[in-house]
Amino acid sequence: MASIWVGHRGTVHDYPGFSPSVDAEAIRKAIRGIGTDEKTLISILTERTNAQRQRVVQEYQAAYGKELKDDLKGDLSGHFKQLMVALVTPPAVFDAKQLKKSMKGTGTSEHALIEILTTRTSRQMKEISQAYYTVYKKSLGDDISSETSGDFRKALLTLADGRRDESLKVDEQLAKKDAQILYNAGENRWGTDEDKFTEILCLRSFPQLKLTFDEYRNISQKDIEDSIKGELSGHFEDLLLAIVHCARNMPAFLAERLHQALKGAGTDEFTLNRIMVSRSEMDLLDIRAEFKKHYGYSLYSAIKSDTSGDYEITLLKICGGDD
Template sequence: MQTVTPLWVGSRGTIKDYPGFSAAQDASAIHKAIKGAGTDEKALISIFTGRSNLQRQMIAKEYQTAFGKELKDDLKSDLSGNFERVMVSLLMQPALFDAKQLKKSMKGSGTDEQALIEILASRNNKQMKEIAHTYYKACGKNLSDDISSDSTGDFRKALLILAEGRRDENSKVDVQLAKKDAQVLYNAGEKKWGTDEDAFVQILCLRSVPHLKLTFGEYKNICKKSIEDSIASEMSGHLEDLLLAVVKCVNNTPAFFAERLHKALKGAGTDEFTLTRIMVCRSEIDMLDIRTEYKKLSGYSLYSSIKSDTSGDYEATLLKLCGGED
């Protein structure tokens, strides 16, 4: 069984390893919670949100050994709706969870470009390589091939660069090159009639994060506009959305996810798919920082937003992943 690596764990998560952990005890408690006359949802929530992903992987393995069945299958047969979805999601190894989300975003007649953008813009090279490897094992196809057949033009080119994990990760920054890149971006957009989208794709998707931060500052000195404003005025459609997501993740990844959560929670209906995905995948990485950014953005806490927009066992699970009210 694949296990979580430090690649998927950060110091600003709300979910940590449970001290005094026993996979056998937890597996037995879960079996009791779902195999009795009625389901003990509180017990499930307590265990699933009180253990790290690595510990959940160990529980699932122990459950199969002890009871001869896949824990995921028993959950699916006993639960339903959003609560089932979040519980099963918490049981998945992070790279598999992302791979399944990517597959789902490209499945069928329509593509969920926003989910595709969210994942590819926010993962680093090592994470993307693990996701691509897991995608092939789980889906029997190459991630790059599916992206190629599901997208077109510069949008496809940018997605493929990100999916293949080709970003420079050198921590040293060449100041002169950053200034040159800023000028290239200005010449490719604001300074000319029409836009050279390829120049934006090559720089934003291949340069290192520290390099891009410096480039964005140099760009503002030259253009007197932020790179975000220029992208918004020079481009449109999914390419604009992707490049803006890349810029936001370079500048402040928790703020990017806070914005995504705010969109998922506000309005006439809640986007439970986005809400579940972000709460699950960021709970061990940077949920504390996302909470802070969410409050800056909206004026109220993520905890209170979840309480007002969700209900039942699904709400209780998300509130545990949130970790408290800021």
């Protein structure tokens, strides 16, 4: 069965002649030796798919009675450690942990919340919610509720429910109707009916939304983005704009997030690690193409100039090539 975490435009593919026991032993040696053999760790973990890495994790546990992630944590440090641990984490658990991190401690990282909840499919969201409950013994919805408020909270909860239509079929009548509802809820009234925006943007499929945005333009002579910016504000506005961006072109949305993570003073490794790891088997090739198209230089060169050491080597291997 094809995994819901694997697409056709990834940079990481199944390793031919894969043997979990051979890999587990090589990793054990790399960690146990005098000084860690990072080269071996990197080459094994970046050249296997997540499904293969999970089999190595099981084999490692069976052979040595230890969790591979714990041994990596004990042996590595910094951003390199976080990246390597991310690689051996199952995708749904990884997303659950990223969501928890973005809601933990002082202040909420709304950008990370928005990015994860807008870019995952309904089926992925259902798995993430299950993983969240398994790891934290609390529902994702409860945590979102206690960390956010207002229309932003409502929309996040709708997305976290994983009820977005996934069908590729589009309905022209529905698009016309939804566009009119959005127009009546915003541009065409005194005050805005936020719930209508949430309902349509959080539940319709992306292809359906694209058609709706075309119809919206016909009715209002404006792009939906401009109406959202004019009518709404704060994190709710950010969230709806992210959905519009994803519906129009998700790889471009993620390329923009990577660009923000890599530009200016200091790197946002939290975002960089998340997108590189979570999209490496989905659509990283498309994200790379959009990056080059929008910024005039390659994602590979941006990573190269902004990171260093084993961390850089690992990211470049996941990136898979220069454009």
